[in-house]
Amino acid sequence: MCGIVxxxxxxxxxxxxxxxxxxxxxxxxxxxxxxxxxGKMMIEKGKGKVSNLEKKIDTKKLIAKIGIGHTRWxxxxxxxxxxxxxxxxxxxxxAVVHNGIIENYNSLKKKLExxxxxxxxxxxxxxxxxxxxxxYTTTKGITFEQAIQLTLKQIVGTYGIAVVSLDQQDKxxxxxxGSPLLLGIGDNEMFIASDASPIVExxxxxxxxxxxxxxxxxxxxxxxxxxxxxxxxxEIHELEMGLxxxxxxxxxxxxxxxxxxxxxxxxxxxxxxxxxxxxTIQLGGLRDVMDELVNAKRIVIAACGTSWxxxxxxxxxxxxxxxxxxxxxxxxxxxxxxxxxxxxxxxxVISQSGETADTLAALREAKERGALVLGICNxxxxxxxxxxxxxxxxxxxxxxxVASTKAFTAQVVVLIxxxxxxxxxxxxITKKKAKKLIQELDSIPEKVDQILQECDEPIQKIAxxxxxxxxxxxxxxxxxxxxxLEGALKLKEISYxxxxxxxxxxxxxxxxxxxxxxxxxxxxxxxxxxNDKTISNIEEVKARKGRILSVMNDDNKDVKELSEFSxxxxxxxxxxxxxxxxxxxxxxxxxxxxxxxxxxxQPRNLAKSVTxx
Ligand code: M6R
Numbered sequence: 001m002c003g004i005v006x007x008x009x010x011x012x013x014x015x016x017x018x019x020x021x022x023x024x025x026x027x028x029x030x031x032x033x034x035x036x037x038x039g040k041m042m043i044e045k046g047k048g049k050v051s052n053l054e055k056k057i058d059t060k061k062l063i064a065k066i067g068i069g070h071t072r073w074x075x076x077x078x079x080x081x082x083x084x085x086x087x088x089x090x091x092x093x094x095a096v097v098h099n100g101i102i103e104n105y106n107s108l109k110k111k112l113e114x115x116x117x118x119x120x121x122x123x124x125x126x127x128x129x130x131x132x133x134x135x136y137t138t139t140k141g142i143t144f145e146q147a148i149q150l151t152l153k154q155i156v157g158t159y160g161i162a163v164v165s166l167d168q169q170d171k172x173x174x175x176x177x178g179s180p181l182l183l184g185i186g187d188n189e190m191f192i193a194s195d196a197s198p199i200v201e202x203x204x205x206x207x208x209x210x211x212x213x214x215x216x217x218x219x220x221x222x223x224x225x226x227x228x229x230x231x232x233x234x235e236i237h238e239l240e241m242g243l244x245x246x247x248x249x250x251x252x253x254x255x256x257x258x259x260x261x262x263x264x265x266x267x268x269x270x271x272x273x274x275x276x277x278x279x280t281i282q283l284g285g286l287r288d289v290m291d292e293l294v295n296a297k298r299i300v301i302a303a304c305g306t307s308w309x310x311x312x313x314x315x316x317x318x319x320x321x322x323x324x325x326x327x328x329x330x331x332x333x334x335x336x337x338x339x340x341x342x343x344x345x346x347x348x349v350i351s352q353s354g355e356t357a358d359t360l361a362a363l364r365e366a367k368e369r370g371a372l373v374l375g376i377c378n379x380x381x382x383x384x385x386x387x388x389x390x391x392x393x394x395x396x397x398x399x400x401x402v403a404s405t406k407a408f409t410a411q412v413v414v415l416i417x418x419x420x421x422x423x424x425x426x427x428x429i430t431k432k433k434a435k436k437l438i439q440e441l442d443s444i445p446e447k448v449d450q451i452l453q454e455c456d457e458p459i460q461k462i463a464x465x466x467x468x469x470x471x472x473x474x475x476x477x478x479x480x481x482x483x484x485l486e487g488a489l490k491l492k493e494i495s496y497x498x499x500x501x502x503x504x505x506x507x508x509x510x511x512x513x514x515x516x517x518x519x520x521x522x523x524x525x526x527x528x529x530x531n532d533k534t535i536s537n538i539e540e541v542k543a544r545k546g547r548i549l550s551v552m553n554d555d556n557k558d559v560k561e562l563s564e565f566s567x568x569x570x571x572x573x574x575x576x577x578x579x580x581x582x583x584x585x586x587x588x589x590x591x592x593x594x595x596x597x598x599x600x601x602q603p604r605n606l607a608k609s610v611t612x613x
Contacts, residue, residue, distance in 0.1 A: 002085070002099040002607075003027040003071040004181065005198050006162045006172045008219045009189020010065060014057050016191075017069035020198030021050040023246060026254075026400050026601065026608040027194060028073025031084035035095035036064035037169050043095060045070075045084040065219075068162040068172060068192070070097035073607040076105070077122030087126040089133035090117050093166040096132070098125040099179040099194060100158035101612050108154065128161060136167075144168050145216055148175065152214070152227050158357070158612065162192055175214035175227065179611050180355050180383060183207045183215060183222055185236065190217045195379070195609075196239050197246045197398065204239040208381050237381060245397045253600045255401030255494070259586045263449040265396040265406040266579065269413045276442040279435025281421045289390045292372050293418075294425045296346045299324055300339075300371075302331040302362040303350040304610070306404035306489065307411060311350050312482035313578045314415035320575060321429060321437075322422040332358035332613070335365040343370035351375070352399055352407035353609035354382020361613060363387055376414045378407050392418070401601045402608045403493050405586045408486060409448070409579050416441060416576065440572060444579050447570045451583045455567050459584055462549065462565050463591030469520050472499035473546075474585075475507055476524035477534055483524050483578045487585035494603045495593035504530075504537040517545040522585065525552040525559045526569060526577045538562045551584050 003024025007016040017034045025032075032053040033045025042064065044056050050071060070085035077083035086095040102108075105124035108131060113119070117130050128151060136147035144165055152159070158178030164171075174181055174192050184191030184199035184206050191199045196206060207224065209215060213232065215224045224232045251257035258265075274281050286293065293299075299318065301311040308330060315326040329339075331349065341347060347366035351359045354377040363384060367373045375384050375391035378399060385391060394410035420437055423429040429437075466472075472491055476484035485501035492499050502511055504523065515521065521541045525534045535558055538548055542562060550563040553571045560566045567584040593600050 006068040006192030008066045013067035023197040030079030034069040035086040036067035038064040046081040076124040089129040096129040099160040103157040176209040263445040267445040269410040307350040309486040310411035321419045331362040334362040345371040354379040354384040459587045467595040474501040475504040477530040480524040490589035515544040515546040
């Protein structure tokens, strides 16, 4: 959602903040702003990208060693200059940046208006600055820290906030409930950020704040306590990621870099976990809960977006290999229908960011009802990874492009490893079969690399033919039905072309009415056990003059003959095929979006990590 950054130390704060905001821009990019203090409060903010903000900041006028910054994804109030953060109190002495939603802002606003306060913006955030000032200036003997605690106690909703005040020029105050915040500990300097990307350049020592916690940060100290004023000793974590992981490395976009990183990210995800020679799988994060997993009567998987698509792939694979019933839920729907989940059930949540509010809410709901809660996450230290009982990290490395690519393949790899492991433990597959599967899994990075090398150019040509198509249909069967959904999602997200994914056979129950000579139909025809049926579906499309673009195994002559364009990929086991078939679809949507002049890494209206429900 929004990105928060803060700095206090000896450097020029505006430069640290702007650089940090650029790194956080994938979280939201409607508008950006900073508050800097050097004897007075200086606010610079406005609609648009961080680069616009950078141009506005006159470094000659704005030399400060303390400040906070924000890049916004609008929830309350349209993106414009006034609604941009930071928001200041009536006197201008207090500045606040905020990520989250204040649900009772209307009633608080009315009360404050009755006390004579005037509001400038249409945001819920301004309420924090105004209420804080009201409490601080009208409550006798109160410290600024206590005023923040009292303010937060009146607020209903979620927040990650950073606050600076002219009365406290050597401190930044931060607090969290529902929106991630971490502190970076430098040498005589401290950093604050929504995630590690703005910090990693300066220090690898971080502290993750938990919900209900706040911190008072000076350049050489930090004090963490609860909003109820209980002092805490927090563990200092070491960041493992390097700066190169969050830079484009010569690629024009993060998305393309992340697509091309997949041979490595898939390999990293399996490294140390599979042993192809011995035919074994070790998932250290699940060791303590393996018995419960093996004996689970069913597994419920909850996720959103692309992670939900990987969950669907997982459903097919778990049921086929491990013979464990699986239900896949939209995390956003799960908690609102009084879910039948409790003791003896397993909820598996999947999230790249580990911060998605809907997924987190599903996790908490299931935990409260007594279920074992497991997670598959990419971001180490994320809220979901810390609140689950056990889990597996995908180790795909930072994913910056808003459209998820390498996270999907890594999630599917984890699900495959889990399914094989459970199948072995349950005795559903023999050791010999498991070994064969693990050896095939081990060959996937090489096959992905082959696809990237051989298909990139042909896909660029195909993309040119379809750049201005107004609609797309994606069809797939079995393990590749979720890939059809994922291909369609990628295209809509970044090129704004309307696209729908469907199970190939379901097409004749409705979407077939859409097909005419203008309709490109992407058919994922790489699942051998449904090949004949898929061919029939292709014939149905052709009979209505639809244009077939197929993703198929390189030995599939029948499909090739029926296709106007075909993208050929190496063969693998049917249940591993999503790891290969998704790659051409990622590239296709990327090149179409680039041809249309779209902002691939930061598509309109979207944010990388959706931390509001
Ligand atoms: O971080 P998460 O995996 O929980 O995010 C879930 C979705 O918001 C995410 O996959 C979204 O759909 C992406 N933009 C897809 O490309």
